[in-house]
Amino acid sequence: MHDLTTQLTTCVIGLFWGDEGKGKIVDLLTEQADIVVRYNGGANAGHTVVVGGERFALHLVPSGALHAGKTGVIGPGVVLDPQVLLNEIDMLASRGISVLDRLKISTRCHLVMPYHQLEDRLSEAALSEEQRIGTTARGIGPCYADKVHRSTALRFCDLFQPAAFRQRLQRIVDSKNRFFQAIYHHTDTLHADEIARTYQEFAERLAPLAAETTCYLQDSLRNQRRLVFEGAHGTLLDIDHGTYPYVTSSSSSAVGVPAGAGVPPGAVQNFVGVVKAYTTRVGQGPFPTEQNNEIGERIRTQGHEFGTTTGRPRRCGWFDAFAGRYAAQLGGVRRLAVMHLDTLRGLSELKICIGYELDGRRLSSFPAEADVLEQITPIYETLPGWQDDLSSIRRYEQLPTVARNYIERLEQLMEVPVWIISVGPDRSQTIFRDT
Ligand code: GDP
Ligand code: IMO
Ligand code: MG
Numbered sequence: 029m030h031d032l033t034t035q036l037t038t039c040v041i042g043l044f045w046g047d048e049g050k051g052k053i054v055d056l057l058t059e060q061a062d063i064v065v066r067y068n069g070g071a072n073a074g075h076t077v078v079v080g081g082e083r084f085a086l087h088l089v090p091s092g093a094l095h096a097g098k099t100g101v102i103g104p105g106v107v108l109d110p111q112v113l114l115n116e117i118d119m120l121a122s123r124g125i126s127v128l129d130r131l132k133i134s135t136r137c138h139l140v141m142p143y144h145q146l147e148d149r150l151s152e153a154a155l156s157e158e159q160r161i162g163t164t165a166r167g168i169g170p171c172y173a174d175k176v177h178r179s180t181a182l183r184f185c186d187l188f189q190p191a192a193f194r195q196r197l198q199r200i201v202d203s204k205n206r207f208f209q210a211i212y213h214h215t216d217t218l219h220a221d222e223i224a225r226t227y228q229e230f231a232e233r234l235a236p237l238a239a240e241t242t243c244y245l246q247d248s249l250r251n252q253r254r255l256v257f258e259g260a261h262g263t264l265l266d267i268d269h270g271t272y273p274y275v276t277s278s279s280s281s282a283v284g285v286p287a288g289a290g291v292p293p294g295a296v297q298n299f300v301g302v303v304k305a306y307t308t309r310v311g312q313g314p315f316p317t318e319q320n321n322e323i324g325e326r327i328r329t330q331g332h333e334f335g336t337t338t339g340r341p342r343r344c345g346w347f348d349a350f351a352g353r354y355a356a357q358l359g360g361v362r363r364l365a366v367m368h369l370d371t372l373r374g375l376s377e378l379k380i381c382i383g384y385e386l387d388g389r390r391l392s393s394f395p396a397e398a399d400v401l402e403q404i405t406p407i408y409e410t411l412p413g414w415q416d417d418l419s420s421i422r423r424y425e426q427l428p429t430v431a432r433n434y435i436e437r438l439e440q441l442m443e444v445p446v447w448i449i450s451v452g453p454d455r456s457q458t459i460f461r462d463t
Contacts, residue, residue, distance in 0.1 A: 035298040037255045040365075041282045042262030043355040045271075045309040047335070047342065048302040049367035049450060051075025051091040054258045056448075056455060057300070058092025061254040063099045065245065066090045067288030068278040069260035070107035070140055070171070072164040074336025078453040082123075085336050088113045089120065090258050093127050100127060101241050104136035105278065105288020107171045108184055110230035112140075132239035134290070135185035139227070143204045143218055144170040150212040161274060162311030164337050172277035180204075184238060187231035194224045242290035249295060257285050257296060263355035271398055274313025282359030301361035301444060303352055304368045305434070308342040310335050314401035317345035317381045331371035346379040346408065349441035354394035356444050363447035366435060369427075370451040375413040378434060381406040382441060411437060419452040424461045 038057055042048040055077040058064045066073075071087040077094055078084070084094060088109070093100035102108065113133075120127055144167030151170070152160050163169060174181040180200050186193045201220040208214040248255060261280035264270045269281050279288060286293045306327055309315045318324065324344040327333065333342035356364075372378060384391045384404040395401055414430045421427055427435075427449075439446045449459040 036252060037249070037257070037296045038298040038300060039257035039259060039282060039285055039296045040300050040302060041259040041359050041361070042280070043264075043301045043303050043352050043359070043361070044262045044307055044348070045264050045313075045315075046260075046262040046280075047074070047308055047310065048262060048304055049365070050259060050302050051077050051086060052367070052450060052453065052455070053300065053302050053365045053448065054091040054256055055079075055094060056458060057256050058095050058098055061092065061098065061256045063101060063245075063248055063253055064090040064092030064256045064258055065101040065103055065289050066258050066260065067103040067105045068280055068284050069276060070166060070168050071109045071112040072166045072168045072276060072337060073260035075258070075260075076336050076453065077455070079455050081454065083453070084120075084123075087116060087337065089116050089127055089131065092256055092258070093131065094125060096125075098130065100131045101245065101289075102131070102133040102137060103241055103245075103289040104134040105284065106134070106137050107140050107168060107175070107278075108133065108137040109140035109166065110227065110234060112166075114230065114233055128236070131237050132241050132244060133184060133234065133237045134241040135183070135188075135238050136242075136290075137184045138171055138175045139182045139184060139187070140167045140171045141182065142223055143201065143208075144168075144174070146208065146214075146218070147204070150208060150214055154212060158312070160312055162313070164311075166337070169277045184234075187227060188235065188238070190224075190228060190231075193227070194220070197224055197227075245289060245291050249291065257289060259284075263359060264351060269358055271313050271401060272396070274311070274398055281355070282361070298363070299359050299361045300363050300365055300447065301356050301359060302365045302367060303347070303438075303442075304331075305347060305366055305372050305438075306331075306368065307345045307348050307351075308333055310338070310340050310342045314398050315343055315345060316351070316384065316401060316404055316406045317348045317379075318343050319345045323375070326375070327371060330373065331368050346381055346406075347438065348381040348406070349438065350381055350383050350406075351394055352442050356442055361444050364439065364442060364444050365448035365450065366438060366446050367450040369431060369435070369449055370418045370457075372413060372434075373417060374415055378411050378413045379408040380411065380437065380441065382409050383407040409437075419457060421451055422459060424449065424459050427459070
């Protein structure tokens, strides 16, 4: 039922503010693919895969790489934190999964450096509570800022020219030290020597993984190999299309795939949009359907809604079909995966947001301005809930009628068919549906 043989290329994309359950879906779909590709973001991503009760939290290693023999690619659009990647490779090895001989990292990736993490923390600390983005403090924004600035950036390929790397690093570190002192009154000095030594050690370990991934992916496409692209974050966190400025710094919607992976536009045939049966957000920013009350609390407890990367409690609320449809249409999403249906158990009624109202007028499109999103009133439709434990159901017809009605209403409002329904974190707790 979940045969992908007619779909050579599939992209898994989050439609909201991240943590939709992309890791689980990527893992499932990679079973029938050859290659799994990360193309955006960095170690700010936290993707969970649960296999036979064993839980893996991945930040940079593509989620599908848990399947033996599948190749993982880290594309040029990813910002690479070598320390996090090496820790993850070691963690997997200690649990019997070797990815060293089947991971390829684009030499074009930009490097996350210690001063990026420092700048992330300093810049957030300098802002008031409501101005703060609420970042993951992984240095992602400052790294992408340097990438765009160019003269202060370092790439993975630079590591393999140690003398030039050392020289360039000295100039960058000197300017960062001056900047941190002048702007943030931060007086601890960073030392280029120390950083260079550490990064040369990383280079030695990572050298065998450095690859020309763009050519590799072009060849793979030509040879009809099956590819899964793994989106990080979510469409509403996209730098261009999300709830700016409360977004991440990469193209985390479907439109980021060609640029970040290095494949032709149109190379991806099938976009799978991942949503939860409700909505969550972690960090600051507008969240129209947020339930800052006992309903939100109940969803957080039942769904274990705490961040995979930072452990922060996630904000929880009703499903927002208005925002979701905006995201699905932007991404040309063909199928939906609805996660956490089990989590809604025990709520007597469920609400779905079907539109936004501002000053008594219904909005015709998803607003660009964060302050407008803070002011709108969601328009809700109410559906009956269920008491049943859905976690061991494996066939769509076995779901209670009210749960099926809920799913079918979501797909109507989203205007995209629901293909996968998830009823628990484990790989096996999944219902595939004919669409
Ligand atoms: P990602 O960033 O989109 O990969 O999602 P995360 O891994 O950050 O967060 C999703 C969380 O929900 C993880 O803890 C998953 O193990 C868990 N999860 C995924 N699908 C389901 C589901 O259907 N039901 C329940 N209860 N948990 C799920
Ligand atoms: P995955 O891939 C949830 C959020 C942060 C913050 C904003 C900017 O696991 O779904 P950043 O550190 O990127 O500069 O933070 O974006 N954020 C995520 N929220 N899931 C993620 O990734 C996220 N990646 C970034 O909480 O609000
Ligand atoms: Mg996550």
